[in-house]
Amino acid sequence: MRVPEAPPKTSARSSASSPSEAGRSRSAQIAGAEPSRNKGRSAPGQSRSTPFACRRLSTSGLRRYIIPPLGVVDSEQSPSIDEYSTPIVGSSGSDIRRQWPVDEWVADVAASGLPSSRRLDSLVVHRFAWTEFLAACEENRVLGLLAEALRAGACHLPDYPRESVESRCGWWLAHDLVVERQLLRVAGVLQGAGVEFRVLKGVALANSVYRDPSLRLFGDIDLAVDSDHFVRAAEAIAAALSAVRELPELRPGFDQRFGREILLRSDGTEVDLHRTLVDGPFGLWIPLDELVAEKRTFLLGGQELPRLGDPARFVHACMAAVLGDWPPRRIAQRDIAELLLGGERAGTLEAAPVQELAARWRATAVVALAIRTTVADLGLETDHPLIDWAQGHRPGPGDRLLLASYRGRARGYTSQALSVFALPSWRDRCDYVRAILRPSREYLDARGFRRGDRLRRAVGLRAVQR
Template sequence: MAELPALVVAAGWGLPTTTGSAVVDDSDRDRLLHGAGRDRLGGLLAAAVGDGSVVVSADLAAEVTATWHEQLAASVTVECLVPPVADLLHGAGVDWRLTKGPALAHLDYPDPSLRPFGDVDVLVRPGQWQVALDALAEGGWVRVSPELAPGFDERFGKGATLTNAVGLEVDAHRRLAAGRFGLRLDSEQLFEDVEWLELGGRQVPCLAARDRLLHACFHASLGGARRLRAFRDVAQLLLMTEADWEGAVTAAERASVQAVVASAVVETWRRLGLATEHPALDWARGVRVGAVDRRALRLFEEERSYAQQALTAVPDLLGRGAGRYLWALAVKPGHRAAAPAPPRTATHP
């Protein structure tokens, strides 16, 4: 189903776009509120209603404001998790970065209330993964799903979702994505620079703007829900923050993940109806994506299962652990004790 025009206008609010304005009648009320709630577009939609870019009835305007305020309350609750999480990780000597939600809201948007979020995302430096998980466990954070196999996270995995006693989430990342492209990008390079944000009296380390852009592109192209806000983040970093896109491209090309960045940039312009030109768009339009990368991207675009997305890494792992990787994906952790040992072949170094 095509995006509701009013949501596209809201997602592009404050950016140079061609979407103009939109009028919402009563028949689209539920679609508008559902979309704003699902994608946490409450702040941008409220701003668009406020300046007349999105025209709604007085009653619907009140409901939009209520949706935004609910999202703000949830964001404040989640943001309060950052200082104690920072204390746990710093106390264990872990090098980490805050990314996505709170980092983008405070560092890249003119008003953090425009960019609500629902969880805390942290990227952990390679080699410190288990130390980080142990530190979070001591603070009461429980992993939702077990590791697929001992050592799988560090060698192959994207990360883990952890929850506390009241069901709030911290997403700990070892890599920026599952599968082919996540394995190609060495997360170590994302720790070369840091940008600091003060939250709750703590100095919190965040990804540098160039790396926030890289992560935003990964989320837009490879995220579990490739919705309007993900593309707004890419546009925000390129057009408003003016992040070092050439540095992001250099890092992507070095890791052979330029297809991810190019796809995200081109689709950002298409989904948001951006009117302005940008050198990053010129670069993205000129990227030639190979057939294997194109097929892999399509699996993420179609939001296929985790297993299908993870299998995109297999061609890159042939001779470098493909057998053990496939074994871990095939055997459910709960059944692992009863399963026979994987065969020993040359692909199991």
């Protein structure tokens, strides 16, 4: 997701994890104040004593926001600021992450409420690491989980950081309301055009898996569309909603044959239309007709919207955790944990259909690795046949090479390079390589590249990574 400037910044890293500028403006109007650009301060005209909403309730399928203050924490249980040691003045965000276990704290938040060996009630965040910790929670989309833990008294923090959690959580919830409202408009356009689609990731998981949608924050709309009507779906949305394409096509015909997604921006909301689920060889191996073969629904705004079937939804969650962002976001691991644990909304996940689907998609190693890392990183303490299966799975050399291509700074280039071996014919391989090495002039201009820049950048990143 491409995201410009965020509401009140917590660090340089946090700007890459917040929604778009246009979405920020609309969301701020809903929340009732323009987000402040000052760290840790209230927005102009906003009372510091009035917290934002951190709870979402379904009203006609959409979320309504209420603003009860977070639960009062007993001062005897809450660590005092004086108990924190003196930090190194002038430390940068990266320095703080080296000095303090920020990533471990975020993992504690991601595991909150789960049967886990991690304990959030013993969390003590250094006061000068708080800004970076909050930025990491926002970046990993676990801010809703932190807010709930504070409300429930499961996390004891001093008073000074609580308002920043409340305000940021409220801002994200307002943004998510805008995204959901726009999703209903996009769904209406696709249904009117006769295009089959499935809602993916954040919106679908928040409204069909999590017991409270406010726990699962998201930034944009992700839809898998029928591959036969992939380009037509983008054109229909662009025409009906005045959506603008983020980037031109790499080369004419590339999207329909090899592309993963088309990124559109409509009223400040990013709409990602997926032809397949991930980049690289694992995305090319997915039988595209299977994405829309099974149809399940969830309720949003009084309307039933289609989502992936349960096995495909779980495999996609595993792909997002292993093949998506690097390093992976903790919320992706939380998604896997929620699906494994099941519940009233998520239902019971059966192992056999997941294993069969993963084998057909040649993603067995991906699913097994995602489950193992989730159990280890979140300290998950539960029994499930898929966990036992994943613990005993060992990927072969080919799978290890493919998985490694999705890691590191050069992952966008290395996974593209290995995509050649996933294509069925030599003609497809030649056309794919030609498109990668000789992009269209429009694409290069939009990216600010010259011919050869992409190859030089890929080689340079790979050298740095080594």
